[in-house]
Amino acid sequence: MRRLLAGLAAGTLLLVTAACGSSGDSGDSGDSGGSSSSSGTTTVQLGLIPIVDVAPVYLGVERGFYAEHGLKLSITTAQGGAAIVPAVVSGQFQFGFSNMTSLMVAQSNNVPVRAVANGIASTGVRGADFGAITVRKGSPLKSAKDLEGKKVAINTLKNINETAVRESVRKAGGDPDEVDFVELAFDQMPAALDGGRIDAAMVVEPALATIKDRGGVEIASPLVDVAQDLTVAMYFTSGQYAQQHPDVVKRFQEATAQSLAYADSHPDEVRRIVTTYTKIPAAVLAKVTLPKWPADPNRSSVEALEKLGERDGLFKSAPDLDELLP
Structure with missing residues (x-):
């Protein structure tokens, strides 16, 4: 298990830590249930990726939704789910955010992860999603079929x-x-596309808005092609933590659901809050296509993603979705 967790984290660096939320102790990591203040507030460690997707959490902290449920979030940002998964399983974080394929890969390798709250979903609208295959201005590539023999950038x-x-x-x-x-980081894709180092790029926001602003063209909506209203990512904990601290998990679920609903109905506030935890310029954010933040995951879409992962050889054994999903 130790070697597997190290492999999941390989090449991924944890970045800046920032405490957020209402009053309470700073909290310690480890595999405790999080620290509790004299007022009854529980501090939990949460691993996030500093992207548009997690805006609901920051809004939830700002609006006091987590405080209302007796929680204070101590947020650590990371470059991706590959670092967050082992940190949650080891007890460094109590909760984390990761895409569904990473969670299914972990689960299929007997890494004890448990999704507890919905994260983000595709808009389900072809040509108007937050992720797309793009080509530079003037490219002869017109459809995904034209990618045969071409160099296509993906983040992982x-x-x-x-x-x-x-x-x-x-x-x-x-x-x-x-x-x-x-493999190329999302924020490096616009320049690589402009410079001709790649023929196409599978990007998500805000890199998608940047490429379009430079005259780039979208030729396919892959997340829509996987399944209608695809559940792309979720918040999760470890199986051990879920068993030992069901009350904290329930409070996190309820506060996150409240935050998702608020974000989904307040897009202008989403764009504003993103500027507080990323370096994305407000002018770019104004053009960004936001994802959807539904209350519940779309299980049929996760099943479709699972089948494609099996077809592409990503899993050593089939993930147990009954065990993974809430």
Whole structure:
């Protein structure tokens, strides 16, 4: 298990830690239930990726939703779910945020993760989603089928975005095995596309808005191609923590559900709050296509993602969705 967790975290660096929320102790990590203040507030450690997707949590802290449920969040940001998963399982964090494919890979490898609250979903609208395959201005590539033999950037090999791009290529009548996938951070993709170092890029916001602002063109909506209203990511904890601290998990679920609903109905506040924890310029944020934040995961969409992951060889054994999903 130790070697597996180290492998999940390989190449991923934890970044800045910032405490957020109402009054209470700063809290300690480890595998405790989080620290409690004399007022009854419980501090829990939460691992997030500093992207638009997690705006509801920051709004929930600001609006006092977590405080109302007796929680104070101590937030640590990381480059991706590959670092957050082992941190949650080891007890460094009590909760984390990760895409569904990463969670299914972990679960299929007997890493005890348990999704507890919905994260984000695709808009379900082709050509108007928060993720897309893009090409530079003037590119001869017009559809996903044209990606055969071309260099396509994705943020992580053998993960959700590769699976999604492969499905778009299949649906367009192409052979995904003929695509040359290269790993590149989202924020590096616009420049790589402009410079001709890649032929296409599977990007999410705000890199998508940046590419379009430079004249780039969207040629496919891979998250929509996977499934209608795809559940892309969720908040999770470890199986051990869920068993030992069901009350804290329930309070986190309730506060997060309240935060998701608020974010989904207040897009202007979402765009504002994102500027407080990222370096995304407000001018770019104004053009960003926001994801959806539904209250519950779309199980049928996760099942579709699971089948594609199996087809693409991402799992050593089939993930147990009954065990993973709330």
